[in-house]
Amino acid sequence: MPKVLVSDKLSKTAVQIFKDNGVEVDYLPDLGKDKDKLLEVIGQYDGLAIRSATKVTEKIIAAANNLKVIGRAGIGVDNVDIPAATKKGIIVMNTPFGNSITTAEHAISLMLSLARQIPEADASTRASKWEKNRFMGVEVTSKVLGIIGAGNIGSIVADRAQGLRMKVIAFDPFLSPERALDLGIEKVELDDLLARADFITLHTPLTEQTKNILSREALAKVKDGVRIINCARGGLIDEAALYDALKAGKVAGAALDVFVEEPAVNNPLFELPNVICTPHLGASTTEAQENVALQVAEQISAYLMTGEITNALNFPSISAEEAPRLTPYVKLAETLGSFAGQLTDSDIKGIRIEYEGTVAGLNVRPLTAAALTGVMKPQLQDVNMVSAPQIAKDRGIPVEVITREQQGAYESYIRLTVVTDKQERGVAGTVFANGKPRIIQVKGINMEAELTPSMLYVTNEDRPGHIGRLGTLLGQLGVNIANFNLGRVEEGGDAIALVSIDGKLADDQLATIGKLEGVKQARALRF
Template sequence: MTKPKVLVSDKMDPNAARIFAEMGCDVDVITGETPEQLIARIGEYDGLAIRSSTKVTKEILDAAPNLKVIGRAGIGVDNVDIPYASSKGVVVMNTPFGNSITTAEHAIALMFALARQIPEANAQTQAGLWPKNGFMGVEVTGKTLGLIGAGNIGSIVAARALGLKMKVVAFDPFLTPERAVEMGVEKGDLDTLLAKADFITLHTPLTEQTRNILSKENLAKTKKGVRIINCARGGLVDEAALKEAMDAGHVAGAALDVFETEPAKASPLFGTPNFICTPHLGASTNEAQVNVALQVAEQMADFLVNGGVTNALNMPSLSAEEAPKLKPYMALAEKLGSLVGQLTTGTVPRVSIHTEGAAAELNARPIVAAVLNGFLRVQSDTVNMVNAPFLAKDLGIEVREVKTEREGDYHTLVRVSVKTEAGERSVAGTLFSNAEPRLVELFGIKVEAELTGDMLYIVNEDAPGFIGRIGTLLGENSINIGTFNLGRREAGGEAVLLLSVDNPVTSAVLDQARKLPGVKKVMALKF
């Protein structure tokens, strides 16, 4: 079996390469290349491990037909075109927890530096000025910290602040009242936070909703004398408005580790009294650099070798423990999606995936993605588990998920239904011995069949002699039958026949089959 090939294109801890090798990957460490050099090289690799230097653009992705996963050692993935990677079926991972403590500690350090004006005091002292009376700081004890973003890093900052005997007001749309109580913080809206906070620290991603969240308007709502820290993302703070507020004396100080444009060669804030800046050092500790490198290597190798999906930004996570249990369900789901996709013509505005019994207890998102992968593969040979949900959305297909934990006729069942111009049509399948996918219902007709290889689907009138006629026809054309699966609505009514065959059925044979007495529909299927 060929080992997956991984390229490490940015400098990271050398132990990452060791982990790739130990987990069964071939790895090359080639850093500092130009985009043109990377484009020329990337085609042979299954995985690409990066930090912040490599920019994974549309051009690079187009040059990487074998690429399956991109791993970013760190949190931010601004340097990866995630929508285009998704459309190409490439999983994008990051390591959101490897540098959390380091970034949180940097925010606390900057808060202390602001409170006591340490950088300016240091500079003047080293210049021989001894400015003992020139710097009057403030205590943090008893002050209110406004936390914009209460996720992983924000919650660590909150815990450290509470340890310093500060009060914490948190604004985060995803923060539940129960989680706020657990964290020991006051949950508030943004205006409440702005009005109460003596210090404000930001720990939220940069989105269209959060861009310039500290705008000129919102800075005007803050308490006079507030101090602002940003170790999250440039663009969360309107730098020109912050400069104006500091010059006016409304904002007492600010500390930024990130800027809207980086590297920040110029900023309206440079030279402003009580302004502190660092060059994006939030994750820059020895411990963090080792952690993120090891994590990205473990995650990527686990995906390439075992199928585990961890910290993916464009695909449902699938742990190494979940993967073996979900694997047969995903195989079943993909086959059911493929079957209904091949048998359905015309526009499909809705696809519904219903899990029942044991299947309903599992992580449904990989099962849904597998159904869409099978269903849409009829239309595109580049569709896969990653891009199928995105492609379905682009096509205007509504995707519904339904779970029924009680058991029906089967211990476990997956049903795929599609809305068509002719009405709702569905297929259903189960697992035999908890591992073998089997079709058990086809458009309302009970039929037990293994979906595999080349198959022939026939709808006919249930009448004596038909099976003999179809068997004779295939035999005369040297087509050997592997399995023979029958189902019918009622005696003498509509029947379906699913045959697995050893050779593809040609269009000429299909035409002959359509001319047999009682035949309503004939199609060749491929799984």
């Protein structure tokens, strides 16, 4: 009988679900806070069910000799070392949609509280001041709500805001015009949203692309008197810049449920009367906590008893029989998606995935999910192989899948094409006998390259001396070349260099490479 440890507070109903499914369970809701005790006992368990209090570090995972699955009741997995878990063959699951309504409702609640200054008015009235004239509010009816991130939660916020008779606009690179039409919202660019919105609410994950999306420069572009709500992630807003904008009156008020440092203690924003703060309560309702607890118990039980994998962040939904044949192609598909995703800046209009040869006869659904995950992960860190197809569907991104028999030299290959307003970018690859994915074509240019953890992608004019200049510059910048792969359309035409390097390129190094004679584009890629 498999054995599961519940190390955070979970519903007693969830504990019963484990028992009903034939899983032995130890309910120790305070153990997650004691990392030494957790380290001591974790080796006894096949499964671990957690919330946010338990920190599943690399050290904990190293000691978890029998652990097969970690289930997070909720969406965020910042407290789990996923690479370490993956390396040890431990499935990491979450419950991505269990608290969407709750978080959306909290955002709406904060917006209304901000509009009517309810917390300050409450404190004043309790102090027997009766300052009726001090708390002049604003209506939300007919106001413009700008949503940054129109995914699952953002779309619910849009629906609720429309019920309040607000005009809703949204910035989201993954939102198609068709999906925006279905939601009844107007898709806009970020600068347009900043200039027009009376209220701005954020519902996007924290990634390199979205970090400080409301930067000092962005806040300078907002409409005077805007009110800002953040129930998503700390770090989406430059807190120091927001403080200055609030003090200056550029921003009329802010309602924050999340902060860069949590628990938030002595944050300067706490000093301001036009700021409402809550302690990361977005998912804190009885219904949401019950939903995610029951869901994670069902998922862990199903995996331990039958091998079924649901909502996994580090493995696709694949049956035990399919796994040996599919696994190398899953890796290839996600790698191709990541390659294209890291090079895509503009709105995605469509994704086409072609399977040819032996791979076309396999179950390509998990491969497609893996490819979509790779495309979206640079901007949506929480996406996984289960949620990726649904996210693409929700955002109106058409995904075309083509299968055909072998036509070329390769026994199997996969080609992924991302369609944007500006171009179609295709990348193709195959799996060699050693099971490792290889790039065989980029943007119609044939080349063969093994993908390594850190790479430099350069498009350039095919001119004599370019390779020497690039190599010399990398040497001057202290960048060591592990491998150098080249391809071109024709003599004197467009060319591509895909360079494996040691270490990570700094922003200033990349900028210098981009200025090199003949270079059209230079990007740092991570795999």
